[in-house]
Amino acid sequence: xxxxxxxxxxxxxxxxxxxxxxxxxxxxxxxxxxxxxxxxxxxxxxxxxxxxxxxxxxxxxxxxxxxxxxxxxxxxxxxx
Numbered sequence: 001x002x003x004x005x006x007x008x009x010x011x012x013x014x015x016x017x018x019x020x021x022x023x024x025x026x027x028x029x030x031x032x033x034x035x036x037x038x039x040x041x042x043x044x045x046x047x048x049x050x051x052x053x054x055x056x057x058x059x060x061x062x063x064x065x066x067x068x069x070x071x072x073x074x075x076x077x078x079x080x
Contacts, residue, residue, distance in 0.1 A: 008052070012042040019063055026070040034066065 020035030028034060042059055049055050 008046065012039050015039075015042060015059060015063075019066070022063070022067055023070065026067065026074055028070055038063065 016035040016039040019038040020031045023031040023034040038059065041062065042055060045055050045058060046052075049058065
């Protein structure tokens with residue numbers, strides 16, 4: 001069972017803030033939920049994955065897919 005250090009918690013908090021800020025930039029209605037979800041997901045994934053690097057890669061992929069979805073929904077909602 002991996003030890004969750006203070007550095008890991010701070011890193012997760014920073015990632016969550018970045019996701020929340022990105023969600024706000026794309027006009028999402030649930031920026032707080034997006035940030036909290038990423039934080040909880042990071043804490044849960046550290047128990048599943050073996051290294052911090054794998055965790056960062058998985059979180060980056062999840063964030064990219066989330067932002068791509070936000071961008072696509074924003075583009076489809078604007079009239080042409």
